[in-house]
Amino acid sequence: xxxxxxxxxxxxxxxxKQAMLDKHEQAARDAAAQGAQVVGFQExxxxxxxxxxxxxxxxxxxxxxxGPVVQRFTALARELGVVMILPIYEEEQPGVYYNTALxxxxxxxxxxxxxxxxxxxxxxxxxxxxxxxxNLGYPVFETSVGRIGVLICYDRHFPEAWRALGLNxxxxxxxxxxSKPGLSNRLWExxxxxAAAANGYFVAVPNRVGAETNEFGDEAVDFYGTSYVADxxxxxxxxxxxxxxxxxxxxxxxxxxxxxxxxxxxxxxxxRPDSYGKLVQP
Numbered sequence: 001x002x003x004x005x006x007x008x009x010x011x012x013x014x015x016x017k018q019a020m021l022d023k024h025e026q027a028a029r030d031a032a033a034q035g036a037q038v039v040g041f042q043e044x045x046x047x048x049x050x051x052x053x054x055x056x057x058x059x060x061x062x063x064x065x066x067g068p069v070v071q072r073f074t075a076l077a078r079e080l081g082v083v084m085i086l087p088i089y090e091e092e093q094p095g096v097y098y099n100t101a102l103x104x105x106x107x108x109x110x111x112x113x114x115x116x117x118x119x120x121x122x123x124x125x126x127x128x129x130x131x132x133x134x135n136l137g138y139p140v141f142e143t144s145v146g147r148i149g150v151l152i153c154y155d156r157h158f159p160e161a162w163r164a165l166g167l168n169x170x171x172x173x174x175x176x177x178x179s180k181p182g183l184s185n186r187l188w189e190x191x192x193x194x195a196a197a198a199n200g201y202f203v204a205v206p207n208r209v210g211a212e213t214n215e216f217g218d219e220a221v222d223f224y225g226t227s228y229v230a231d232x233x234x235x236x237x238x239x240x241x242x243x244x245x246x247x248x249x250x251x252x253x254x255x256x257x258x259x260x261x262x263x264x265x266x267x268x269x270x271x272r273p274d275s276y277g278k279l280v281q282p
Contacts, residue, residue, distance in 0.1 A: 002255040004145045006038040006172070007031030008206035010227045011246050013048045015214035017061070020046050021069065025076060027248050032080040034250050037106075037145045040085040040174045042206045042227075043153050044099070047089065048215040049178040049208060049223070052124040059130070062091035065102060065113060078108030083143050085150060087176040089130070090115070099131045101150045101176060103141040111141040116152040117161065124180070124221055125154070138164035146171040146255055153177045156191050159198070160279060166199035166268070171258050177207040180221040188226065197234030200262040202253050204229045209246060229253070232261035 009027045014020055024045055031039045043049070046069055050058035063069055069088060077084045083106050090100035090113070099116035115134030119127045138161060140149045149170035155161050156175050165173050173195075179188060196203040209225030227241035229251045241247045262268060 002146075004038065004172070004253045004255055005034075005036050006040065006204055006229070006251055006253060007034070007036035008040050008204055008227045008229070008241070008249040008251075009042055009045070010207055010209040010225045010241050010249070011042065011045075012210035013208075013212045013215060017046055021072065025072075028073075028076055028080060028082065028084070030248055031250065032082050036082060036250060038083040038085070038143075038148075038172075040204055040206050041087055041176060042208045043087050043176040043178045044089055045087050045176070048212050049221075050215075051120075051127045051130065051178070052216055052219060052221055054126045054129040059097065062089045062097045064092075065090055065100065065110070067091075070102060070110070074104050074108040074110060077104045077106060081106045083145055083148070085148070085174045085176065087152060097131055098134060099127070099152055100134075101152060101174070103143065103148055103150065106144055111143065112139055114139060114150040114152070116155055118154045118158055120154045124219075127154075138168060140165060140168040140170045149173045151175045153179065156195070157187065159195065162195040162199050166201060170199075170201050171255055172202045172204060172253065174204045174206070177205060178223060179207050180223050185224070188224075192228075193230040193234040193236070196230040196232055197261075197265075198267065200232045200265065200267065201258055202229060202231055202237070202255075204251075206249075207241075209242070209244065232257050 047061045084104040087101040090098040117134040121128040149165035208223035211220045211222040213220040229237040
């Protein structure tokens with residue numbers, strides 16, 4: 001049995017970037033102390049979820065993919081010897097910003113990045129104000145603990161994205177989120193376990209938690225946490241996280257289950273891409 005221990009964060013926004021960075025560093029240290037080999041952070045992990053408003057001041061949270069935040073956490077990954085999934089607000093150049101996640105090897109090497117493809121523009125998710133659509137495809141990264149892919153929050157509503165990662169060989173897909181109560185609640189229960197089962201891999205879903213009233217006052221939304229991991233049969237690995245408080249989830253994944261599930265459910269063998277033409281038409 002090939003077991004990988006992963007950790008997911010669901011942390012509240014303390015009102016200060018430095019304090020948020022410190023909270024995530026401590027979470028990574030706690031995870032490593034509990035034997036975690038991979039740590040996945042929540043969407044836009046070092047700031048508030050600023051998509052609930054449209055304000056240019058939040059452009060200041062954007063940094064290059066080798067900026068101070070990334071340098072700090074790649075050094076931490078190297079110190080702790082853990083793989084990290086770092087969801088950042090990436091500045092490619094002034095005025096060109098992406099919602100990005102870096103995959104960092106345990107020696108601190110950045111293996112690559114994924115840029116969020118699907119960008120919502122609905123009430124309190126005004127993301128087109130902040131982000132260009134991703135343009136790097138659906139990469140899967142060969143890490144020391146297995147093959148890892150990433151989707152970010154709203155991407156989870158698009159089954160084609162999940163399938164692309166499966167076809168590219170993913171064993172674990174991290175889906176960092178900033179999800180709040182509303183229409184998404186039922187989808188939260190359905191989509192990621194369904195994607196895990198339909199594609200035969202693990203899905204790890206860290207979500208933000210709590211209301212960021214210290215940043216947005218009465219406009220704040222209450223992120224519902226409930227982070228979880230789904231296995232390649234669509235079952236939860238352990239319990240789901242709290243709906244109202246901070247938590248560090250530690251879960252053990254048996255990667256042999258990827259092969260077992262795919263051999264039991266031969267979805268890749270029985271695919272008919274020759275019949276799917278309309279799926280890739282604009």
